[in-house]
Amino acid sequence: MLGFLLTVIRRDLLLAARRRGDWLTAQFFFVMVVSLFPLGIGPEPELLKRIAPGVVWVAATLASLLSLPRLFADDHRDGSLEQMLLSPEPAVLLALGKAVAHWLIYGIPLLIVAPVLGIQFALPAEAIGVLVLSLALGTPILSLLGAVGAALTLGLRGGGVLLTLLILPLYVPALIFGAGAVDAMLAGTGAEANLSLLGAFFVLSLIVAPWISAAALRVSME
Amino acid sequence: MDSPPVLSAHDLACARGDRSLFVGMHFALAAGELLMVQGGNGQGKTSLLRLLTGLSSPAAGEVQWRGRAIGQTRETFHRDMAYLGHANGIKEDLTPVENLRFQAGLSGHAFDEPLAESTLRKLGLARCLDLPARVLSFGQRRRVALAGLLTAGALLWILDEPLTGLDVHGVALVESILRDHLNRGGLVVMTTHQALTLDGVAVRTLQVGRQEDA
């Protein structure tokens, strides 16, 4: 079981390593969206500091949505998704492995870039720490819930836009708790409450989402 | 013919959208037998094969593996079954050997690298072992997929047009592969538009689709 899970993850990591172009696109998208805000709003540090948590978090959800449509679509097109579903191992592990791989490939780089963006937005050091922590807890949620949307819209016309429509409302709690943690830190009330709620939402997504993605994959492959 | 059936279909019905493709289909297949599924385009050959793999579920009836519904014995059934569909299931960015390695890992059995390499060589891919599948021709990719079938060690093969894209040598190769598999007691369910010479093996045929439409 664990072997299967690790094989799914290793396979996606290797494929991503062979196609670095796609990977870089998503990272630059994140940086660019965030960098556009000061240009649109103005450079006052106080204002930027106020909007930084929300801007970074919204950009993170958009960046994850950019890469999600291809989570299963490539494997669907070349037939390897069929083969993986015909494995004796349960499909829920496949769904979990794909979501974990998506987070490793597209989520972790966001954590690494986020401090730089925090500096751009004049965030103090401890707020940057909370921002990274909130993204560390929150981006896996984006991958887990996003996998459900990717599985549901597999092979549909306009699947990418549809995926956005389906999944963005589900991202709301992650966005609120994630950006709220940094806000609370800036307001001096401490980020613990928000971070624990975010953690609880993460655990719930980890338990529920892979089952629904697996069921959705079976439905979409019929 | 007297051996007990290993794979059987009972009163199988299949619908695509609101169109009924077939109803009340029965067949039984014993070890060492090949089932050739026949029918025109759009009559439900591929749909039938996908029902047999368990990828889709029938509108009515059931498919049994060793006397048990495949839904109930899914794990065992998928361990015993290998499927080759229209798509090859080959990742373009991986080499043939890497493809076979992941295929083995995903279907839960140990990867035997020397066996994989010798199988690929046997299928005429000796010079392609270290090239990404993206540079291979269509027929060569089909051969990689066939190598995956051979190394999977499954008892039941479900093959949807396995000859597509293969040249004359490729077709002869598939014929000998099928003969070996059947003589070892394997089972095959397949479709093809091309003629196959399979002497000395038990071949059954199954007509899919309503006759009046044909």
Added chain:
Amino acid sequence: MSINWYKYSAPATFYGLAGRLVPWFGGAAASLTVIGLYLSFFVAPTDFQQGEAYRVIFIHVPAAWMSMFIYLVMAAWAAVGLAFNTRLSFMMARALAPTGAMFTFVALWTGAFWGKPMWGAWWVWDARLTSELILLFLYVGIMALWAAIDDPRRGDKAGALLALIGAINVPIIYFSVKWWNTLHQGSSIKPSGTSMDEVMLAGMVVMAIAAWFYTIAVVFVRVRRIILERERHTEWVKHVLEGA
């Protein structure tokens, strides 16, 4: 064969039953609406703080109740459909969604009408209004997914799975929005005083029941249409259509 018969006859039976029930529910909805509106606009007293403008809550509150309730009922039908693979349950889920979205929209619209005299703005990021907005997004997502999938079987199940994960998420979204609202000290709708007039409550409850009967009537009409479309190749539908 017996299983087949059961499967094909269930929607056929329901088609007839629903057809007979529609006028009753429709009639009940219409008369209750008249009673409810009379209570709300002529019997209920003028609010001493908000004046006459508050009367929009007789539509706003029942609509908001219905919007959430219908989502849960829809998710329940979806769950039944996934668990027992009953086609009628999926059809019920599909039939409920547009009405749920309509009530969500009405709740938002009337909320804006109420907000203008109350806060001097058409839209405020009040916790309940924001939750309604996200609920509307959830309804739109499900209906868009249904519209995008041509194969009815795949569409039924995919929509049901989305409804299910949405239903798990709805309480969390509601809680998170409330949390967000208190964190940012936004404005919040407070019903005028804890001692709501009994007539006001009665008016709201009557309107809510009217909305519920209306929903049942509309959903039955819609389910009948879906049944006819899905079963158009069967004998009984041909019979029905020729008879009509």
